[in-house]
Amino acid sequence: MISEMDFHTDTGRPCLDLAATLGDRFGSPLERLPDPAALENWFASVAGKPLGRPVTQPELDEARALRDSIGRIADRLYDGEMPDAEDVDRINRYAAIFPPPPRLTPDGRGVSQSDDWSLDAILGEVARDAIDLLSGPDFARVKRCEAEDCSVLFVDYSRPGKRRWCSMTRCGNRAKKRTYNARNRTTGG
Ligand SMILES: [Zn+2]
Known part of the structure; x- marks a missing residue:
């Protein structure tokens, strides 16, 4: 069973x-990063980069601010509006922080990645992914989940381009159940 607090891992980016760690942005927002431990968990299980130490509250606040800037800009562009300069600046600031450098091995022939x-x-890394998505051709494939209480954005990489839900096991499943129940009601079943 999937819980609504579970992280989204299939938005495509x-x-x-x-x-998506902030759910239902236009309704009653659902905070999936309620504490520093949740962000640690996100780094390890979704980003695939375990931090190896506890996250502090100020770090959580900053990560949420970046998260909110990415969500806000994507929403604005999706709705055909201009982003806030503050959100653009925040993403650019993070994008300038580089990953650990590659190191040449002692024999000079290999590379070790820290x-x-x-x-x-x-x-x-997440901020650079945002820049690539927002400014690139893939943004034309971005969709907002059709579930009213969701608001998650995803990239529809499917060939027919008819994906409607953030995830089949979440909103897709709920919609299927609703259709099923409605059908049973109208047929008196
Ligand atoms: Zn959804």
Whole structure:
């Protein structure tokens, strides 16, 4: 069983997975990063980059601010509106934080990639993904989940381009159940 607090992992992009940690943005927002431990969990299980130390409350606040900027800009562009300069600045600030550098091995022939990611570097990676998505051709495939109480944005990479739900196991399933119940009611079943 999937819980509504579970992280989204199938929006198609890391930046939208992060944005989706705030659910139902236009209704009663659902905070899926309620505490620092939840962000630690997101880094390990969704971003695939365990931080290896506890997240602090100020770090959680900053991660949420970046998350909200990404969500807000994506919503604005999706609705054909201009983004706030403050949100653009925040994403640009994070995008300038680079990942751990590759290191040449002692024999000079190989590369070792450090897995020593700082919190800011993980968020930097997400910010660069946001820049790539918002400014690139894939943004034309972005859709908002059709469930009224969801608001999650995802990229419809399916070939027919008819995806309607953030996830079949979440909103897709609920819609299927509603259709089923409605049909049973109208046929008196
Ligand atoms: Zn949904």
